[in-house]
Amino acid sequence: MAQPTRILFIENNKKSIVLFNDEMRKSGIIHTLRHIASFDLIPETIEEFLPEIVIFDYANIEIQPSDTITILKNLITTIPLIIYSDVLDEEKVVECMRSGAADYVFKQHSARLGSAIENAIDKRRVQEELRLSKERFNTLAKVSTVGIFLASADGLYLYVNERWTDIAGLGYDEAFGEGFLKAIHTHDKKRIRTEWHRCVREQSAFQSEYRIFRESDKKELWVFGQALPELNANGTLAGFVGTITDITDRMNSEIEIDNSRKQLRALTVRLQNIQEEERTHIARELHDDLGQALTGLKMDLVWLTNKFSNADESVQKRMKSMISLADSTIHKVRKFAADLRPGILDDIGLAAAIEWQGKEFSERSGINISFHLAEELQMDEKRSTALFRIFQEALTNVIRHANAKNVSVSLRKDSNTVILMIEDDGRGITDHEIVNPRSVGLLDMKERAASFNGETQLLGEQGVGTTVRVRIPL
Numbered sequence: 001m002a003q004p005t006r007i008l009f010i011e012n013n014k015k016s017i018v019l020f021n022d023e024m025r026k027s028g029i030i031h032t033l034r035h036i037a038s039f040d041l042i043p044e045t046i047e048e049f050l051p052e053i054v055i056f057d058y059a060n061i062e063i064q065p066s067d068t069i070t071i072l073k074n075l076i077t078t079i080p081l082i083i084y085s086d087v088l089d090e091e092k093v094v095e096c097m098r099s100g101a102a103d104y105v106f107k108q109h110s111a112r113l114g115s116a117i118e119n120a121i122d123k124r125r126v127q128e129e130l131r132l133s134k135e136r137f138n139t140l141a142k143v144s145t146v147g148i149f150l151a152s153a154d155g156l157y158l159y160v161n162e163r164w165t166d167i168a169g170l171g172y173d174e175a176f177g178e179g180f181l182k183a184i185h186t187h188d189k190k191r192i193r194t195e196w197h198r199c200v201r202e203q204s205a206f207q208s209e210y211r212i213f214r215e216s217d218k219k220e221l222w223v224f225g226q227a228l229p230e231l232n233a234n235g236t237l238a239g240f241v242g243t244i245t246d247i248t249d250r251m252n253s254e255i256e257i258d259n260s261r262k263q264l265r266a267l268t269v270r271l272q273n274i275q276e277e278e279r280t281h282i283a284r285e286l287h288d289d290l291g292q293a294l295t296g297l298k299m300d301l302v303w304l305t306n307k308f309s310n311a312d313e314s315v316q317k318r319m320k321s322m323i324s325l326a327d328s329t330i331h332k333v334r335k336f337a338a339d340l341r342p343g344i345l346d347d348i349g350l351a352a353a354i355e356w357q358g359k360e361f362s363e364r365s366g367i368n369i370s371f372h373l374a375e376e377l378q379m380d381e382k383r384s385t386a387l388f389r390i391f392q393e394a395l396t397n398v399i400r401h402a403n404a405k406n407v408s409v410s411l412r413k414d415s416n417t418v419i420l421m422i423e424d425d426g427r428g429i430t431d432h433e434i435v436n437p438r439s440v441g442l443l444d445m446k447e448r449a450a451s452f453n454g455e456t457q458l459l460g461e462q463g464v465g466t467t468v469r470v471r472i473p474l
Contacts, residue, residue, distance in 0.1 A: 005031040005121060006049060010056035011084075012037040019110060020055070020084065027114025046079075053120055057085045057107075078128070080120035084113065147244040149180070151227065153237040155200035167223060167246050169214030185211035185220065192225075203229045203237050209247065222251035268447050294333060298326040350384040351375050351411055354391055358409060361395045372410040377418060379474055386448040387411075387420050387470065390456065393441050394422040394468045401433075402426030402466060413474070417454075420470040429460030445470070 007024075011017050017035060024031060034049045036042070045051075080102040083093075093104045102120040105113050141148050147164030151157050160168075160175045168175065168183035175183075184192050188210040199206040206227040213220055227242025305319040345353035351373040362369045391409070398404055404426030411420050433439060442458065445468070449456040454472035 006052045007031050007033050008051035008054045009035045023110040023113045029114055053080045053117055055082045055084045080124045082116055082120055149242050151240040153239050167244055168212055169216045183212050185213045221246055222248045294326055294330045345388055350387055353388055365399050367407055369407045374412045377413055383472055390445045390448055390470055393445050398424050416474050418472050418474055422468045425465040428462045428464055429458055429466040434458050
């Protein structure tokens with residue numbers, strides 16, 4: 001239920017009091033009236049009654065109307081004041097309104113009194129809400145940990161809070177207009193000016209990360225700036241409200257993490273290169289030294305067998321066993337050398353090495369494998385090695401986990417990128433397996449491609465199979 005409006009009526013004319021009461025009854029305004037006839041009673045009445053509106057007739061007071069209103073306004077501060085008089089003097093009306101009166105009602109037109117009171121109270125309520133809103137905004141702006149700014153529809157800064165000046169290192173006056181651009185780092189200034197002007201022109205939201213150079217302490221900061229357009233009731237652009245947040249610590253952490261990743265990747269590449277060099281060296285030693293030694297040993301055994309062809313049968317049998325053992329050992333040494341570093345990869349190329357390895361895989365596992373290989377691909381040794389090792393790891397995963405019957409391998413060039421794709425019809429890798437940090441083989445595949453600014457994608461569909469897609473720029 002609405003509370004009665006508290007009205008203080010200052011009047012010493014009895015007829016005017018009667019007229020006023022009559023008009024209030026007609027208006028239907030629920031009110032509580034307090035009437036006083038003397039100025040002297042105003043302070044204590046206001047303190048005790050707490051009126052929401054004051055109404056008086058300056059004609060019954062022996063001082064100038066404007067002086068009277070000034071005195072009253074000093075006493076009643078924010079309380080609306082309505083002049084209720086039978087004196088029709090335009091000059092005095094203007095004087096009273098300029099001095100702070102909310103309205104001027106002629107007693108001859110008392111029917112307007114009710115609407116004048118309602119309008120004055122509504123206006124005061126709106127003003128009070130606006131005042132409270134401004135106070136809340138100022139309080140929030142003062143205690144905010146982010147910089148706050150207001151800009152006009154033209155994109156010119158109109159207001160910044162204290163935190164904004166702390167971050168940017170500019171004073172209030174320096175930030176206004178386009179002065180805020182002075183705080184932006186030289187390397188980012190052109191970009192931010194362009195982005196800001198575009199948002200102003202398109203009346204769209206602004207978001208960007210950029211650097212600020214604080215001249216006061218020569219410090220470089222990273223900030224995240226954002227702003228939203230504010231529209232008037234008719235849909236036109238009123239301006240922008242935005243914030244800047246100091247993200248220097250976050251950006252420094254990201255830079256440190258990125259540097260650590262680069263160092264780790266460089267170390268991984270170095271270890272992979274060392275491993276490949278060691279594999280190549282061992283494979284060459286096995287093939288050239290041990291392989292040749294075993295071949296010589298076999299030749300000597302054959303010579304001995306021919307030399308002692310008339311020897312005892314048991315001796316002949318032992319000699320043939322030794323030759324067979326030498327053949328088997330030579331085959332194993334060659335296989336070890338090929339596993340460490342297939343010579344075909346260096347001698348003929350990646351496509352031939354993939355086909356050779358694929359056939360070995362099919363013979364060993366019984367899984368069918370098909371090839372779609374671009375033979376004419378030309379690339380450096382390191383890229384060929386990385387793609388071949390990724391291919392080997394993919395086949396190892398097929399044997400260990402896929403439960404597949406068929407594998408398809410394709411190698412092609414797309415623009416300036418080589419694409420290797422291995423598809424199987426097995427159970428399909430799960431998302432958990434893809435991101436599992438313990439899946440060292442998958443991590444190795446990804447790191448090998450990433451070392452050349454490439455990528456390894458793994459896609460799995462349950463019951464359909466797994467696809468490994470590798471892209472490496474040439």
